[in-house]
Amino acid sequence: MDFNLLFRLLLTFNATSLLVIVYLVQHEIKIGELITDAKLIWLKAALDGSSYALYLAVPILLTGLSLRLSSFLGRDFFKTGDVVSIEHANNSFLPSYLGYFFVALSINSWQTLTFVYTTLFVFTYRSQALYFNPLFLLYGYEFYNVTTSSNVTLFLISRENFRSPKDVVIDKAFRINDYTLIDRD
Numbered sequence: 001m002d003f004n005l006l007f008r009l010l011l012t013f014n015a016t017s018l019l020v021i022v023y024l025v026q027h028e029i030k031i032g033e034l035i036t037d038a039k040l041i042w043l044k045a046a047l048d049g050s051s052y053a054l055y056l057a058v059p060i061l062l063t064g065l066s067l068r069l070s071s072f073l074g075r076d077f078f079k080t081g082d083v084v085s086i087e088h089a090n091n092s093f094l095p096s097y098l099g100y101f102f103v104a105l106s107i108n109s110w111q112t113l114t115f116v117y118t119t120l121f122v123f124t125y126r127s128q129a130l131y132f133n134p135l136f137l138l139y140g141y142e143f144y145n146v147t148t149s150s151n152v153t154l155f156l157i158s159r160e161n162f163r164s165p166k167d168v169v170i171d172k173a174f175r176i177n178d179y180t181l182i183d184r185d
Contacts, residue, residue, distance in 0.1 A: 010066050012125040015133040017059040022104035023113050063135040070182050073174040082148055083168040089143040093132040158183035
């Protein structure tokens, strides 16, 4: 299977998984509930106590994995003058992403969760325009919309704090898709 396809599936999962986590927390579903053996009551208690942290750890760790795996993607670069405009994109996507939380709070059944999550996953994957994942913020990444001298608008994920187009000089940017790149150290 194509690495780029698997990578984009992983990014899509990372970006949409918080919907499921909000559902699990809202409905107080804990991992320990899966344990029915009385001899393992200590494990049940430990898992119940750490369920929410474990739920959150999964997408955070998978986001870290996706950052490491991004070095296997195709490469691109930005020379001085390649970028003619840049704007910070963190704030423009966060309200849309927070909408997932409100949707998750209104879901009352596993069937609805499955339907909504599958629909959201497919639309997020198929859009392929952006891979905005707020968990990248935890790893110190910022989001930018950049317009190149060829008049192409790209979504750039980077740890750099770019303030003007002339600041965007990148030796290695990894291409997630035709419109999304990630600048890794």
